[in-house]
Amino acid sequence: MIVQATKNKTRLAFIIVIAMIVTTALISLSTGSSSINITRLVPTLMGNGTFQDEFVFYSLRLPRIIITFLCGVALATSGAILQGITKNDLADPGIVGINSGAGVAVTLFFLFIPANAETFAYLLPLAAFGGAMLTALTIYAFSYNKEQGLMPTQFILTGVGFSLALSGLMIVLISSSDRQQVEFIATWLAGGVWGTDWPFILALLPWLVILLPIVLYFAKHLNILRLGSPVATGTGVHVKRTRIVLLTMATALAASAVSVSGGIAFIGLMAPHLARAIVGNKHQRMLPFAMLIGGMLLLIADTIGRNIVPPAGIPAGIIAACIGAPYFLYLLSRK
Template sequence: MIHPALLRKQRVVLSVLLALIIATFAIAMGIGYSSLSYDRLIPTLLGQGTFKEEFVLFSIRLPRMIVTLLAGMALALSGSILQGIARNDLADPGVIGINSGAGVALAVFFLFFPVKAGAFVYLLPLVAFAGAIVTACLIYLFSYSKKSGLQSVRLVLTGVGFSMALSGIMIVLISSAEREKVDFIAKWLAGNIWGSDWPFIWAILPWLVILVPFAFYKSQRLNLLSLNEPVVIGVGLEIEKERLVLLVTAVALAAAAVSITGGIAFIGLMAPHIAKALVGPRHQLSLPIAILIGGWLLLFADTIGHNLVDPEGIPAGIMVALIGAPYFIYLLLRK
């Protein structure tokens, strides 16, 4: 049973995070290359703006912000699940190579399998998932031992090794590609939010609608998997079956996010830690908070980076890395 005081604290934190997201949305809607005055936001949202105001808001800014928010949520939830099943605070889809696996699959698909624009958007998450799940399975196999089970330290080290190897494969792939396609892949690698139109929202949204409730449903199992294996076996949980189901869930969330936003790391590392620091380690409490923190972090990073330097701005992936890399080093030294 969860103490009522913790539930109250969770509600307060959720309310603050929702307010932060709304405030960031409001600020982001009004700033940019084509400014939109704040006193015109509400009339424009209600359909009473000029053609230019409605085009800037509904065709450029809102889709990008919604995509960024959804992707940040997916990456945060993926990181929370990975840290739970691996029992390792350093597990993150970007750090352990899952994002790189998705990226290689996307690069191969983009370079060698020309598809019509309409179908391309909706195929991206599936292609990214295929690459990410193959990578995740290989990392899992190399990290698993029959005697001691899944070794968390080996998981991170193996994942980092796979990430470096896949980055090398990516360089080989783009070295002989056309300049236009190389530019696209380079932007993906930098974590540039390139999928900034309404079809990309419909491409990523079904994955979250299905997988977020499923992760909440499995939150109690995540609590158990975070314990030592003898304890988990003692309560009758099928460890490997639950791990594999949750691993597929985490990989699917990460793949759906990075297929639209590019190679963004550290969101899945930071958001779960901040959530657990606020409400404790129980996943029933921390998962909703981690999701909102991840969404807000990526939205905030993209808003700052996109408006910091004209005209292209700084990719969100680089802005997140500037925050996340020192945090990763801190966790590595602490653990």
């Protein structure tokens, strides 16, 4: 009886989240300086739209919606992993410095490494992953104790320190750059979704297709890790190795996302919390919901940002921060 009620609740929540994603996507398509009348969506999808409708739909709106949703999925999954391996509900790739590490690598790549337009979109996630992974491993090393293992509070505090330092380094790097380069890095720092063309989708998609199934496979390991290292060791889990593998996947997901979405924080913080409130702590159920909620939250933030101050709009990262920062302070006060 209780199991069936839980299944019904989960099914209803899934339907509601999907409906909200579809609704947000339709609003995003039909609003903004370049938009499609909602009554023209179906004819355009069927190939009977005007040239302007098809251009707006296939070249402007649809790729932006897809890339925003995928980045939200990646950031939410990364946040859920970090919260699981650190046993700290305040963990988020933007807060603990992983996004900033990716940002420094993106800045160096953009300023100093020549790349043609055809390969730029595909090399950018690799550069971001290199910087993010180096940062994540350094933070892990500073937060690891041979006797106690990974210390969650020190991991968060060290990450915050690295985040501030690396953000300052990015500003130093662009201080002597030309105007166009400064504008690009400034957009990245603000969390403006800039990689909105189809090549960026093709560059990001393989990371998610490969990593998300592996993360779901490790869901049971995340359940065990949250019980503590002694319990995990007693069940046969190699704690240190499992944490490194999961940290690598969290870093790769966050880096691939922020390489095209900019420095967006708090999505990875909020989405897992909302998912737990809906379906509980079991990662087999929580992770898929966190992915959907993360995509939805970033899509909502981008839609609001594009329309609140037309035509330039406000970067999605700022909208997400306006929502996520008070929530972070609320969690901090509770912890």
